Amino acid sequence: MSAPVLDLAVRGPAARRRRPKIPGTAWKRLVSPLVILVVWQLASSAGILPDRLLAAPATLVGTAVDLIQAGTLQTALLVSLQRVAIGFTIGAVAGVGLALIAGLSRFGEHAVDPPMQMLRAIPLFGLIPLFILWFGIGETPKIAILVLGVAFPLYLNTFAGIRGVDGKLAEVAKVQRLTRAELIAHIVLPGALPQTLVGLRQSLGIGWLALIVAEQINADAGLGYMINDAREFLRTDVIVVGLVVYCVLGLITDALVRLLERRALTWRRGFLTS
Amino acid sequence: MAPRLPDILNPPEAPPGAPPRTPVARIEGLTRAFAGRTVLDGVDLTIARGEFVAMLGRSGSGKSTLLRALAGLDDDAGGGVTVDGTVAVAFQEPRLIPWRRVIANLALGLRGVPDPRAAALAALAEVGLTERADAWPLTLSGGEAQRASLARALVREPDLLLLDEPFSALDALTRIAVHRLVLDLWARHGPGILLVTHDVDEALLLADRVLVLDGGRIAHEEQVTLPRPRHRDHPELVALRSTLLERLGVTLEGTT
Ligand SMILES: Nc1ncnc2c1ncn2[C@@H]1O[C@H](COP(=O)(O)OP(=O)(O)OP(=O)(O)O)[C@@H](O)[C@H]1O
Numbered sequence: 139m140s141a142p143v144l145d146l147a148v149r150g151p152a153a154r155r156r157r158p159k160i161p162g163t164a165w166k167r168l169v170s171p172l173v174i175l176v177v178w179q180l181a182s183s184a185g186i187l188p189d190r191l192l193a194a195p196a197t198l199v200g201t202a203v204d205l206i207q208a209g210t211l212q213t214a215l216l217v218s219l220q221r222v223a224i225g226f227t228i229g230a231v232a233g234v235g236l237a238l239i240a241g242l243s244r245f246g247e248h249a250v251d252p253p254m255q256m257l258r259a260i261p262l263f264g265l266i267p268l269f270i271l272w273f274g275i276g277e278t279p280k281i282a283i284l285v286l287g288v289a290f291p292l293y294l295n296t297f298a299g300i301r302g303v304d305g306k307l308a309e310v311a312k313v314q315r316l317t318r319a320e321l322i323a324h325i326v327l328p329g330a331l332p333q334t335l336v337g338l339r340q341s342l343g344i345g346w347l348a349l350i351v352a353e354q355i356n357a358d359a360g361l362g363y364m365i366n367d368a369r370e371f372l373r374t375d376v377i378v379v380g381l382v383v384y385c386v387l388g389l390i391t392d393a394l395v396r397l398l399e400r401r402a403l404t405w406r407r408g409f410l411t412s
Numbered sequence: 413m414a415p416r417l418p419d420i421l422n423p424p425e426a427p428p429g430a431p432p433r434t435p436v437a438r439i440e441g442l443t444r445a446f447a448g449r450t451v452l453d454g455v456d457l458t459i460a461r462g463e464f465v466a467m468l469g470r471s472g473s474g475k476s477t478l479l480r481a482l483a484g485l486d487d488d489a490g491g492g493v494t495v496d497g498t499v500a501v502a503f504q505e506p507r508l509i510p511w512r513r514v515i516a517n518l519a520l521g522l523r524g525v526p527d528p529r530a531a532a533l534a535a536l537a538e539v540g541l542t543e544r545a546d547a548w549p550l551t552l553s554g555g556e557a558q559r560a561s562l563a564r565a566l567v568r569e570p571d572l573l574l575l576d577e578p579f580s581a582l583d584a585l586t587r588i589a590v591h592r593l594v595l596d597l598w599a600r601h602g603p604g605i606l607l608v609t610h611d612v613d614e615a616l617l618l619a620d621r622v623l624v625l626d627g628g629r630i631a632h633e634e635q636v637t638l639p640r641p642r643h644r645d646h647p648e649l650v651a652l653r654s655t656l657l658e659r660l661g662v663t664l665e666g667t668t
Pocket residue numbers: 446447451469470471472473474475476477478504
């Protein structure tokens with residue numbers, strides 16, 4: 139599978155999946171990736187593309203099977219997934235929580251937003267040396283990078299979403315004497331949700347990248363470790379299998395967000411489709 | 413679907429207007445300026461409990477601004493606004509909450525009724541939107557959204573009902589039916605109503621009193637004592653119409 143590998147490179151808020159307009163011609167889009175795969179395989183078999191640089195597609199399949207049978211891949215995957223789960227959860231709670239504090243009260247805005255706006259300017263990966271000094275080279279700096287990578291897009295988007303809720307609807311709430319809790323539950327939060335979901339997508343994009351980078355920090359387990367270890371032994375096949383796994387993980391979470399969007403934003407979809 | 417016509421043959425009587433009516437709303441010396449441009453310049457207006465007032469005025473004369481002040485939505489307006497009781501508003505744009513279904517829009521914040529959903533459904537039935545109860549507001553047509561917004565205001569049975577051009581997107585037939593509906597509700601619950609409209613005929617057919625807002629003040633005022641249902645060809649209305657049109661600056665061949 140070569141398409142997902144490329145997809146990861148363009149993952150991001152702007153990367154919208156283009157669906158083929160006519161379903162009947164969808165197969166045409168598969169032709170060139172297949173040709174590339176075949177050429178790649180032929181080049182490897184003919185010795186033009188040495189294994190040292192890039193393993194052949196057929197080798198990759200064999201390697202993947204070996205890694206799974208030996209349990210190496212699962213173990214590495216589990217460690218990486220655990221990092222993501224912890225980092226993402228902390229980051230999401232922090233990002234959305236801070237956005238609620240800043241978005242729902244003036245005091246909260248003054249207290250939370252200025253430092254957040256300042257911190258967002260810091261390049262995430264530039265913090266790695268500092269984090270290593272602070273937290274050593276264990277799990278903590280890896281999780282910390284993930285937390286920051288996830289928290290900021292969610293904070294910025296949720297906060298902007300709350301602030302962007304139509305003031306005219308707030309007026310409706312006022313004449314209808316909605317309580318503050320009702321205003322927040324029925325107007326503010328649902329109104330901010332679309333923007334929060336945009337933030338969620340950005341978070342996941344940055345989150346996976348943060349994981350990959352963080353796992354380069356002297357990891358002794360996880361996908362990053364598996365890849366680094368393979369580099370020592372010139373095992374390009376293992377490296378590529380690792381990359382493909384990263385891709386698949388990214389695609390799965392992307393699909394989950396899509397599903398969530400489709401469920402949560404039906405009121406909009408209704409407008410677009412019917 | 414056309415709204416149910418509440419008793420076309422026996423339209424409601426005007427509420428028994430005992431002469432000493434207490435005011436439900438009182439505006440004194442209301443002023444409002446936007447960026448130094450004065451829109452309202454000392455408006456005085458009292459609406460009696462159960463009185464039906466219509467307000468005319470050219471576009472941009474400050475009708476919606478006045479309504480916002482009455483609804484308690486304008487903290488920057490100068491002068492005194494007192495409202496004695498509950499208020500409901502049908503805004504000039506329907507302002508339905510897009511992520512709540514139509515029925516939920518009506519039921520939201522509806523207190524003091526045993527079953528808000530049932531009350532909301534009944535109100536939707538009255539404006540002919542039963543089938544659209546579970547629709548998303550963004551899928552409604554302009555007229556449907558306007559009727560839903562009107563139903564949302566009516567179902568609250570307020571003491572003061574503020575209607576900002578609530579019939580503008582309705583076809584002539586639906587409009588007549590909805591007129592009946594408003595009159596019917598007015599007869600049953602006797603709220604004070606302030607109806608903003610561009611349609612002189614509509615004002616004359618419905619209201620006890622017709623105001624013209626011009627130059628930031630109530631520039632003109634007419635009592636309409638004719639019993640309802642009224643017919644637009646009635647000589648009294650014909651006379652009032654030409655007075656009002658003149659006040660609005662409409663010449664005979666002019667356009668509104
Ligand atoms: N928030 C605002 N900021 C600046 N100007 C405003 C604002 N609200 C209203 N105005 C101005 O005040 C004037 C009166 O507006 P208003 O909406 O009350 O008019 P209207 O009589 O309701 O007109 P229409 O019949 O077109 O609805 C307009 O010139 C408008 O541009």
